[in-house]
Amino acid sequence: LIGEVLGTYLITLIGTGVVATAVLTGAQVGLGQVAAVWWAGVTIAIFVSRPLGVAHLNPAVTISMATLGKFQWNLVASAMLAQLAGAVLAGVTVALAFGSLLDRFLTSKGLSIGAPGSQVGAMVFGEYFPNPAMFGTGPDAYAVISPVGATIVEAFGTAILVFAIIRLTDPRSRVPDWLAPILIGLVVATLINLFAPLTQAAWNPARDLGPRLVAWAIGFGDVAIPGPRGEVFVYIVGPVFGGIAGGLAAKALEAISARQGKEESQ
Structure with a gap:
């Protein structure tokens, strides 16, 4: 379980x-730069935690x-509790750092922690x-998007992620062990x-809920949990059902591939 705590923390x-x-701070400009750091984060976390367990994170x-x-x-x-613990610890670290x-940013917008509209700051966490x-x-x-639409997007993205994880870590895909974490990050x-x-783009209930709990604790209140539009539920329900769908799709593809291989060998 220490691997799940450590990896999810990272x-x-x-x-x-x-x-x-x-x-x-505006240190990153555009989604591309933010996504590149996420790529590094996911890759590093898998490499660090994989020797310690399953590295689901x-x-x-x-x-x-x-x-x-x-x-x-x-x-x-127990695995999910470990993941949530790692995410909460990360949220605490970000709040301290x-x-x-955050206070200065919200003040510049004429807002305070927990005020309506303060999700422009709370988005740092959840x-x-x-x-x-x-x-x-x-x-x-x-x-722009409804709660149902957001849930569908989260489910769809998580389905793709889980499908890719299963395929990239399947020995039959012949992806080297050193390369799989890099591709998952990609x-x-x-x-x-x-x-x-x-x-x-959460794709991960722990990554959202852990820091969201910290945001609630430091004063964001209802803006954090449940969120102005019930965000806490969207980022749990969507990824969980999407992950199951992605896993079943990967299993179906495995069955089709196995059947084709059997037919070709006959």
Whole structure:
């Protein structure tokens, strides 16, 4: 379990950290730069945690693997708690590192922590839809995508991610062990570039909920949990069901490939 704590901590620290520097300081310009840091974060986290365990680092991955029989159901709860613990610790780290910058940023917008519209700062911790840094908040922004639409986007992106993870780590795909973490990171970065304008691209309930709990604790209150549009549920339900769908799709492809291989050998 230490691997799940450590790996999820690293993913969430690097991921929320780059969002913080982009939003609060403008250090990164455009999604491409943010996505590149996420790519590095995911890759590093997998390499560091893989020798210590399964390196799921994501409840959606853990549940999908258990659904496919690739992980024991009796270990699911403890793995997810470990992932959440790592994400909370990362959220605390980001709050300590960037707290003063967050206050300054919100003040410059005429806002305070927990005030309506303060999700432009809370997005450093948890996700919101559409992306507040791009669309702002309020009725005009909310017209861009509905809660149902955001849930579908999160499910779709997570399905692609889990499908890719299973295929890239399947020995039959002949992807070298040293390359798989890099390619998984690339998948995450690609999905961020595509969908972060809509949902900030979580794909990971722990990565969202852990820092969101920290945001709630430091004063964001209802803006963090449940969120102005029920965000806390969107970023759990979407990834969990999407992950299962992606896993089942990978299993179906494996069955088709096995059947074709059997027919060709006859």
